Amino acid sequence: MLLSLILWFNYLVLAYYFAANGVYLVLLILAAGTIVNHLSRLEYGRYQKSIHQSVAPPVSVIVAAFNEEANIVDSVRSLLKLNYPDFEIIIVNDGSSDRTLASLIEGFRLKSSNVIYRQALRTAAVNGFYSSPAEPRLIVVDKAHAGKADSLNVGINVSDSPYFCSVDADSILEESALLRLMRPILEDPDLVQATGGIVRLVNGSSVSEGRLVNISLPRDSLSLLQVVEYIRSFLFGRAGLSVINSLLIISGTFSMFQKKTVLAAGGYKTSMVTEDMELVVRLHKHLRDKGQKYRINFVPDPICWTEAPKDLGMLKKQRRRWHLGLAESIFAYRSMLFNPRYGRIGLFALPYQLLVELLGPVIEVAGYFVVTASFILGIVDRQFFLLFLLMAVLINIFFSVAAVLLEEMSYRRYPKLRDTFTLLLYGVLENFGYRQMLSLWRTQAVLKFFLSRDRRWEVVKKKGFSKPMKEANQ
Amino acid sequence: MAYIFVYSIIITVIILIMLTFAAVIVRRFYMERRYRRLDEERERYSTLSIAIEKRKLIAYLGPYMHSPGSAAWVAVEENIVRAFDAAHCRLEAARLFDKLGYADYYMKTIKSGNRWEQALAAERLGHMRCARSLPLLVEALESRNTDLKLMAIHAVGLIGDGSALPSLIKMLKNAVLTGEEVSKKVLASSVISFGAAAARELASELTHPDWRVRAVCLNLLGEIGGANLAPLFMKMLSDPEQDVRAKAAKGLGRIRSIESVPSLESALADRHWVVRLHAARALGLMKEEQSVPALKGKLADRNWQVRRAAAEALGAIGGSAYLELLKVFIDSTDQYGREQALDELGRSNVAATLLSMLPKGEHNYLLLKEVPPTDDKGGIRMELLVDMLLFLSALDEESMAQALTALEGASGGSCAKSVKNAKNRIKEFGSRSGVPAE
Numbered sequence: 001m002l003l004s005l006i007l008w009f010n011y012l013v014l015a016y017y018f019a020a021n022g023v024y025l026v027l028l029i030l031a032a033g034t035i036v037n038h039l040s041r042l043e044y045g046r047y048q049k050s051i052h053q054s055v056a057p058p059v060s061v062i063v064a065a066f067n068e069e070a071n072i073v074d075s076v077r078s079l080l081k082l083n084y085p086d087f088e089i090i091i092v093n094d095g096s097s098d099r100t101l102a103s104l105i106e107g108f109r110l111k112s113s114n115v116i117y118r119q120a121l122r123t124a125a126v127n128g129f130y131s132s133p134a135e136p137r138l139i140v141v142d143k144a145h146a147g148k149a150d151s152l153n154v155g156i157n158v159s160d161s162p163y164f165c166s167v168d169a170d171s172i173l174e175e176s177a178l179l180r181l182m183r184p185i186l187e188d189p190d191l192v193q194a195t196g197g198i199v200r201l202v203n204g205s206s207v208s209e210g211r212l213v214n215i216s217l218p219r220d221s222l223s224l225l226q227v228v229e230y231i232r233s234f235l236f237g238r239a240g241l242s243v244i245n246s247l248l249i250i251s252g253t254f255s256m257f258q259k260k261t262v263l264a265a266g267g268y269k270t271s272m273v274t275e276d277m278e279l280v281v282r283l284h285k286h287l288r289d290k291g292q293k294y295r296i297n298f299v300p301d302p303i304c305w306t307e308a309p310k311d312l313g314m315l316k317k318q319r320r321r322w323h324l325g326l327a328e329s330i331f332a333y334r335s336m337l338f339n340p341r342y343g344r345i346g347l348f349a350l351p352y353q354l355l356v357e358l359l360g361p362v363i364e365v366a367g368y369f370v371v372t373a374s375f376i377l378g379i380v381d382r383q384f385f386l387l388f389l390l391m392a393v394l395i396n397i398f399f400s401v402a403a404v405l406l407e408e409m410s411y412r413r414y415p416k417l418r419d420t421f422t423l424l425l426y427g428v429l430e431n432f433g434y435r436q437m438l439s440l441w442r443t444q445a446v447l448k449f450f451l452s453r454d455r456r457w458e459v460v461k462k463k464g465f466s467k468p469m470k471e472a473n474q
Numbered sequence: 475m476a477y478i479f480v481y482s483i484i485i486t487v488i489i490l491i492m493l494t495f496a497a498v499i500v501r502r503f504y505m506e507r508r509y510r511r512l513d514e515e516r517e518r519y520s521t522l523s524i525a526i527e528k529r530k531l532i533a534y535l536g537p538y539m540h541s542p543g544s545a546a547w548v549a550v551e552e553n554i555v556r557a558f559d560a561a562h563c564r565l566e567a568a569r570l571f572d573k574l575g576y577a578d579y580y581m582k583t584i585k586s587g588n589r590w591e592q593a594l595a596a597e598r599l600g601h602m603r604c605a606r607s608l609p610l611l612v613e614a615l616e617s618r619n620t621d622l623k624l625m626a627i628h629a630v631g632l633i634g635d636g637s638a639l640p641s642l643i644k645m646l647k648n649a650v651l652t653g654e655e656v657s658k659k660v661l662a663s664s665v666i667s668f669g670a671a672a673a674r675e676l677a678s679e680l681t682h683p684d685w686r687v688r689a690v691c692l693n694l695l696g697e698i699g700g701a702n703l704a705p706l707f708m709k710m711l712s713d714p715e716q717d718v719r720a721k722a723a724k725g726l727g728r729i730r731s732i733e734s735v736p737s738l739e740s741a742l743a744d745r746h747w748v749v750r751l752h753a754a755r756a757l758g759l760m761k762e763e764q765s766v767p768a769l770k771g772k773l774a775d776r777n778w779q780v781r782r783a784a785a786e787a788l789g790a791i792g793g794s795a796y797l798e799l800l801k802v803f804i805d806s807t808d809q810y811g812r813e814q815a816l817d818e819l820g821r822s823n824v825a826a827t828l829l830s831m832l833p834k835g836e837h838n839y840l841l842l843k844e845v846p847p848t849d850d851k852g853g854i855r856m857e858l859l860v861d862m863l864l865f866l867s868a869l870d871e872e873s874m875a876q877a878l879t880a881l882e883g884a885s886g887g888s889c890a891k892s893v894k895n896a897k898n899r900i901k902e903f904g905s906r907s908g909v910p911a912e
Contacts, residue, residue: 040590041621044597047628052663054697116817118778187624187657387480394487401494408498412505420502424495 006374013367020356021395027240028402031300034239035410038300048179048186056186058086059178059256060164062155064148066094068169071307073107075169077209080135084178089138090155091169095145101130104140108132115139121153121267129158148252149268149275156267159259166276168253170307172202172212177303181256184297193283194257195297196250198234200413201227202305212305217419221426222315225434226308228426232403235300235410242298246349248284248329250296252276254304261287272332274325281333284345300410316441323358323445330354331449361442368436393431400427508545515549522550526557526566535573542579551576558602571602581607584614584622593621600629612638615645624660631664636671643675650686662690666697673698677706685715692718696725704731711737716746723749727756735760739768747777754780758787766791770798774811781810785818 061079065072072091079089093101104110110130117126124146131139143154152166163185165178177197184192203226204218218224241247252275262268262279265286272278280296287294309315330337330353337354339346371388374380404423407413414423525532532538540546554576558567571577580595584607587595596614599607611633614626627645630638642665649656665672676691676698692710695703703725710722723741726734738760741753754772757765765787772784788795802815 037590041593043590044594044621044625046601047597047625047660050601050628050632051660052666052697054666055659055663057659113821115821116778116782116813186659189657189659190653384476384480387477387484391480391484391487394484394491398487398491398494401491401498405494405498405501408501417502417506420498424498 003377003379006370006377006379009366009370010374010380013363013371016355016363017367017392020360023352023356024236024399028236028399029240030243031236031239032406032409034243034298035235035300035406039410042301045180045183048183051186053085056085057163057182057189058088058161059084059182060155060159060161060259061087061089061167061178062152062159062164063089063091063167063169064094064151064155065091065096065100065169066145066148066151067096067098067100069096069099069103071170072100073103074207074209075167075171076104076108076138078172078207078211079167080138081175081211082173082178083175084182086161087137087178088160090158091138091140092151092154092158093140093142094148094151095143101140101142105130108135108138108140110138110140113139115158118157120157120263123154123157124150126154147270147275149270149272152275153267153270156259156262162259163256164259164262165254165256166252167304168306171199171253172207172305173254174212174303174305177254177301178256180301180303181254181299184295184299185256185258188295191293191295192258192297193261193287193294194250194255194280195299196238196247196255197299197301197303198238199230199251199253199304199306201230201308203227203308203310205305215413215415217414217422220310221429222312223308223310224422224426225430226315228400228404228423228430229434229438230308231407231423232400235403235406236399238298239300241349241352242296244344244348245295246344246352247296247298248281248345248349248353249277250280250298253306257283272325272328273321274329277325277329278332281329281336281345281350284349285333285336285342288342288345319438319441320445320448323361323442324449326353326358327446327449330358358446361439362446364436364439365443396431396435397428400430403427511545512548515545516552519546519549519553522553523557523563526554526563526570527560529562529566531566532570535570538570538574542575550574555598555601564603568602568604571604577602577604577607580604581610584610589619589621592617592619593625596622596625596629600625600632603633605633605635608633608635608638612641615641620656624657627656627660627664631667634668634671636668639665639668639672639675643672643679646690647679647682647687650690651684658690662694662697665694669698670700673700673703677703680706680710685713685718688713689715689717689721692721692725696721696728699729701729701731703729704734707731708734708737711741716744716749719744719746720748720752723752723756727752727759730760732760732762735762735765739765742768742772747775747780750775750777750780751783754783754787758783758790761791763791763795766795766798769795770802773799773802773814774806774808778810778814781814782817785814789818789821 061082063075063079068075076089076091091104093104110132113129113131115129117129124144127142127144129139129141139158141154141158143151155166156164163182165181167173181195181197184195201218201223202212203220203223204216205212206214206216217227238247238249255276257279261283265279265282268275269278269282283296309318330350333350336342336346337350342350371380371385375382375385401424404420404427407423408420414420519538522532522538538550540550554567554570554574557563558571577599580598581604583591583595584599585592592614596611599611608630611626611629614622615630617623617626627642630642642661645656646658646661646665649658649661665676673695676695679691680688682688682691688710692707695706707722707725707729708731711719711726713719713722719741723738726738735757738753738756742750742757744750744753750772754769757769769784769787769791773781773788775781775784785799788799796819799815799819803812803819806812806815
């Protein structure tokens with residue numbers, strides 16, 4: 001009986017393995033097409049600069065900051081340098097216990113100001129507003145701690161613009177970031193409801209006065225592994241899903257939304273571990289329920305840089321949180337799963353997230369145990385077992401290397417030849433230990449989702465951006 | 475069988491990995507070589523844009539002529555495009571663009587290139603204001619290549635030749651009425667670029683039976699501006715459709731037409747809040763003191779956006795309008811009106827300004843100067859109240875009556891009542907903030 005069960009599980013793992021990799025392959029091909037198209041279109045993207053100012057929709061950039069004293073001033077400086085005709089920056093201090101608010105007040109000479117706070121979305125208490133005569137585009141809101149989603153809702157309430165862009169406090173945006181993220185909206189404002197961009201890791205690069213001054217690969221292996229992982233995830237995962245309008249995650253680190261639609265959908269949900277995916281799935285549901293034609297687009301431009309955890313403990317917390325959030329979002333919208341009413345979202349995007357992204361790591365970890373048991377029990381032939389293992393590793397290496405090729409084809413943000421070889425090397429190395437470790441943490445998150453009621457936000461502490469050598473020595 | 479399957483996959487994947495590796499490395503070397511070459515050419519031709527900027531006439535064009543797509547071709551083009559960004563260089567840059575064969579090349583590409591090349595060609599021809607490419611660009615407005623169409627719309631606007639206007643306005647109407655898939659924003663930007671020439675065409679559409687067309691045209695007219703449009707906007711203030719009336723009010727604000735102030739004041743009573751909102755904003759842009767009473771009345775509007783616009787308009791007018799805001803804060807029984815007045819006074823930092831203007835003397839001794847600093851985290855609004863109280867409590871009854879009379883700018887029949895109200899307000903907020911009331 002047990003042997004038969006193990007045998008069937010092996011078949012299941014095998015079938016699952018080929019199906020999942022088949023989907024990845026399709027996404028890779030779609031992503032390559034999207035990137036070629038996008039790069040060709042960039043050639044004439046300059047036209048946006050000569051668009052009449054009055055037709056560029058105003059944008060509110062909303063930053064939720066909780067204990068971000070390390071990066072917040074640099075981040076705001078980077079935001080103030082954005083090249084866009086009409087934008088305001090709303091920083092929401094989410095009851096930080098460190099010097100986040102004080103750093104902002106000192107850094108930008110803020111003064112308390114009097115603003116009527118209207119709650120289109122219900123939020124925690126707002127303590128006060130700060131503004132700076134020198135920077136009229138900047139407004140800082142101080143509020144009681146209630147999480148990122150609540151802070152973003154406060155930002156939406158304060159926002160004066162028809163579009164808002166959520167940006168993480170530990171991020172650096174390139175000057176043209178808003179222009180590029182707004183391009184799909186400008187070209188089809190009635191259709192495009194939200195856009196998201198590529199997020200890259202700032203580790204190893206230097207930041208000065210809110211500007212990325214030297215792009216370089218990090219030196220530590222953990223950050224390098226994350227760089228390759230981000231390239232793979234963004235360049236072919238999201239770019240591929242975007243082609244078929246099946247994007248369920250646009251990173252909260254940098255995403256643009258039409259405010260009216262988000263308000264109609266009810267804003268960010270404060271009870272979720274990861275608010276970004278939940279909102280996007282809800283937008284899909286809301287718009288499909290209304291029968292509205294829409295698109296949620298991914299812009300494959302590396303325009304936002306963020307800091308990645310530099311130690312295993314923080315990385316573990318981050319990944320477990322992301323996966324728990326994925327589980328929560330899928331569970332919350334389980335009624336859409338395999339529901340033809342929701343078209344490709346119900347029949348492909350959500351099942352893909354459930355079966356490949358959420359349960360994939362669980363099946364992988366279970367597979368390691370069961371296939372090894374099969375091998376020990378003699379159910380699987382030794383040679384076949386080793387060959388299968390080799391095949392699995394090679395396929396993973398192929399996807400990692402293909403992602404590096406997409407990076408090379410497209411943006412080449414890392415200028416040195418040595419960087420390319422390093423990325424290729426880490427594309428191979430990540431399959432020996434790193435991926436398995438991530439799968440284990442993700443499996444823990446899935447188990448936690450089913451077995452535990454405790455879904456508190458696991459805070460990931462950042463160390464701050466690296467300064468250029470000269471500044472650091474001062 | 476299973477072995478063959480796995481072996482074949484392993485071999486295929488190994489080949490794919492090797493090919494991908496090779497592709498990455500070959501591409502890296504190829505691109506490095508290409509960019510190195512381009513950098514060399516950029517360096518070689520870097521003096522071209524400087525020469526254009528210094529208004530030097532480039533007579534001998536031989537060194538700048540290259541085959542399309544070569545690094546030298548790209549480098550020369552970049553310099554011409556860069557020079558074109560400065561207004562005084564445009565004529566010479568356009569001449570070079572034409573004489574060096576770029577215009578001909580892009581005019582050929584717009585017809586025969588792939589979809590991206592076509593769109594790029596349209597963008598470049600527009601950027602260089604190449605007037606002789608206009609027929610091709612107008613033709614491209616009908617293209618099924620959406621990118622080419624988009625770039626052609628933009629290019630036609632940049633060239634600004636009025637003969638293309640009817641095509642653009644026809645497109646605009648189609649986009650509004652039939653939802654034709656074209657960016658209304660890029661189309662609007664293009665039409666606005668024509669300026670006064672577009673105004674005539676747009677004005678003739680204001681009698682269109684569909685209100686959406688009238689509203690869009692009126693909005694664009696507002697962006698184009700021009701004092702001569704005021705009578706047209708005032709006429710449209712009586713359009714049966716609210717959106718059209720709102721756009722008319724907005725347009726009047728943009729052109730700051732003083733003679734339209736009475737019409738806008740009447741529009742403050744419109745039954746639709748969007749019209750009232752734009753009328754209030756327009757009056758704020760005009761900064762006419764005569765509008766203060768009408769705007770003051772709107773501080774108690776049932777719609778908060780109108781209340782805010784009215785307060786902001788009063789703030790923009792300044793002077794006696796601040797004093798009216800102060801009076802609303804003191805006298806009004808409408809809580810929303812008081813809130814809004816306080817909000818605007820806070821934004822304008824009026825309290826501090828008024829305090830700094832107080833003459834020093836015993837009778838002006840600040841009764842509340844011992845007030846402990848408020849906890850910002852707990853109440854920024856309270857801090858503002860204390861500011862206001864500092865101002866008011868600095869006055870004895872007689873001074874307050876004088877101040878309020880001055881605020882009224884008239885004899886101030888209701889002054890006694892206002893003084894009483896102010897004192898009540900001091901008492902009310904004083905007890906709330908721990909401030910000793912008089």
